[in-house]
Amino acid sequence: MAFPATRMRRLRRTAPLRDLVRETRLNVADLVMPLFVEEGISQPVPVEAMPGVSRLPLDALAREAGEIAALGIPAVLLFGIPADKDDEGSGAWADQGVVQEATRAIKAANPQLIVIADLCLCEYTSHGHCGLLGDEGAVDNDATLELLARTAVSQARAGADVIAPSDMMDGRVGTIRAALDDEGFTDVPILAYSAKFASAFYGPFREAAGSSPAIGDRRSYQMDPGNAREALREVQLDVDEGADMIMVKPALPYLDVIRRVADATSLPVAAYNVSGEYAMVKAACAAGWLDERAAVLETLTAIRRAGADIVISYHAKDAARWLQAT
Numbered sequence: 001m002a003f004p005a006t007r008m009r010r011l012r013r014t015a016p017l018r019d020l021v022r023e024t025r026l027n028v029a030d031l032v033m034p035l036f037v038e039e040g041i042s043q044p045v046p047v048e049a050m051p052g053v054s055r056l057p058l059d060a061l062a063r064e065a066g067e068i069a070a071l072g073i074p075a076v077l078l079f080g081i082p083a084d085k086d087d088e089g090s091g092a093w094a095d096q097g098v099v100q101e102a103t104r105a106i107k108a109a110n111p112q113l114i115v116i117a118d119l120c121l122c123e124y125t126s127h128g129h130c131g132l133l134g135d136e137g138a139v140d141n142d143a144t145l146e147l148l149a150r151t152a153v154s155q156a157r158a159g160a161d162v163i164a165p166s167d168m169m170d171g172r173v174g175t176i177r178a179a180l181d182d183e184g185f186t187d188v189p190i191l192a193y194s195a196k197f198a199s200a201f202y203g204p205f206r207e208a209a210g211s212s213p214a215i216g217d218r219r220s221y222q223m224d225p226g227n228a229r230e231a232l233r234e235v236q237l238d239v240d241e242g243a244d245m246i247m248v249k250p251a252l253p254y255l256d257v258i259r260r261v262a263d264a265t266s267l268p269v270a271a272y273n274v275s276g277e278y279a280m281v282k283a284a285c286a287a288g289w290l291d292e293r294a295a296v297l298e299t300l301t302a303i304r305r306a307g308a309d310i311v312i313s314y315h316a317k318d319a320a321r322w323l324q325a326t
């Protein structure tokens with residue numbers, strides 16, 4: 001009996017040959033580390049469901065950013081937790097706001113580290129929703145756009161290199177682009193959270209950012225997990241409105257969506273390996289059920305293989321260290 005001629009087994013036998021034929025590589029240059037900065041605290045506050053992750057005061061944040069840069073990680077994704085919240089989320093666009101101050105501090109100490117400012121009102125609103133609430137208690141899409149634009153401009157003014165709207169309001173990318181351009185920030189790109197699913201895996205983040213909705217949930221503005229074609233429509237809308245990079249979030253339950261988005265757009269694609277995905281791995285590793293290094297490097301490589309150019313992960317620092325050691 002004749003077998004098809006393949007020498008794949010031989011190619012896999014030694015590390016140099018395995019490397020030579022590897023299709024997808026995970027590089028430290030692909031990684032983005034999310035960071036939480038909180039106003040009015042003097043010590044880091046650990047996030048219970050995310051071992052190793054803390055809400056940081058400004059001085060600790062600047063040190064952490066230095067470590068991240070020293071590991072060769074090119075970018076951080078910055079989330080702010082203000083001391084005070086209100087109905088509108090006015091802390092989001094305050095010139096001395098927590099993200100604005102943090103951006104200045106990071107850029108002053110690490111000019112080459114890319115600061116991606118997450119743009120959303122949910123950390124700043126007293127009700128915890130990503131937009132203004134209208135009379136009916138529903139999010140008022142159009143009224144929210146103006147506040148997002150204001151926030152984007154104030155983040156860019158503080159020195160943010162990339163603006164990343166994560167609210168999922170319709171029309172936000174176009175509105176933010178126009179506002180940035182009007183203020184002279186034509187070179188500041190937009191990383192659009194285009195395909196953001198209404199996911200159970202954001203649970204630990206909401207503890208970290210203090211952004212759980214006080215009433216209701218986010219299913220009216222975030223996507224239904226059953227929909228993949230809708231993700232392609234959302235991506236197309238954001239591309240048409242001027243997005244420069246596209247995000248799919250979460251990553252692991254949506255690897256197929258990452259692939260379809262990567263095939264459908266020529267823009268760089270980012271995937272967000274979110275808080276709940278991190279928490280799952282951490283819990284299993286703490287119980288001794290998984291080997292953390294192997295599980296994380298496999299996961300992050302799989303996200304790249306699915307089509308992500310950029311991988312946002314709370315494991316970014318660990319991964320950078322492990323990649324250095326291999």
Ligand code: PBG
Pocket residue numbers: 118119120121122123130166167201202203204205206211218273274275276
């Ligand atoms: C919303 C936002 C969320 C995350 C990033 N930006 C949560 C949400 O929509 O409730 C989640 C990230 C994570 O879980 O790690 N501003």
